[in-house]
Amino acid sequence: MAIDLVSRAEWGARSPRGSYTPLRSTRGVKVHYTGGHVPPGIVDDHARCAALVRQIQNGHMDGNGWIDIGYTMAVCPHRKVFVGRGPNHLPAANGPGLNSGHYAVLGLVGSSGLVEPPDGMLHGIVDAIEYLRGEGGAGREIKGHRDGYATACPGEALYAWVRRGAPRPGGGPAKSEGAGKGAVQTPPWPGRYLRYPPVMHGDDVRTWQERMRQRGWQITADGAYGPQSRQVCLAFQREKRIEGFNIAVDGIVGPVTWRLSWEAPIT
Ligand SMILES: [Zn+2]
């Protein structure tokens, strides 16, 4: 499904008060929440989503004195992606000195009211990230506002999802070994490559490490993909002759290595 953009005219945006600072590329995207109360009723009324985005823009322009809403894009529960400053423009929401490194994508959840991002919002955030990679030179990083800045943003629910690599919802377990009772189900590919260096952290890393422990490898399930994880991955890829899948023995847990970690015979 193509990205469902809401143009600035469509959401009734005010014109920016000045020129945007150009931005050719970034290391990636940082995910945000509103930090305040989001009325749960927006889930049933998209018009209220637009009103909320206008309210945020007013706060940023009149309260913070910014030239425009601080976010690059904003995403509502209806998988619609509001154009904020848009690609190739410096955002303002990441904090001083942190704006040229990442675009800023807002999910319309808050610290009270609507706090759990609906599936449509998660899909919309991924739509926005892919759009910014294509249109704005965004790199592979997907981070939370709190990464590198003292804030609770983007809240526990969104941040946990970001740390899992921002997977699309409903990936569902892959079909494997007959799905009979007691069959091990393959968790969905987390959507990011687990590699070292540098050390990568996340629940997806821990999930893979625990699986490799179950398979009998000597590995600590600490959620940090470091030298030990890389060594285990290399040995596993060699054992499974992963080159047969046109994948190099590279110590990186990609989609194929991930799937084999659950589905390949243990021996
Ligand atoms: Zn934020």
Ligand SMILES: [Zn+2]
């Ligand atoms: Zn909406």
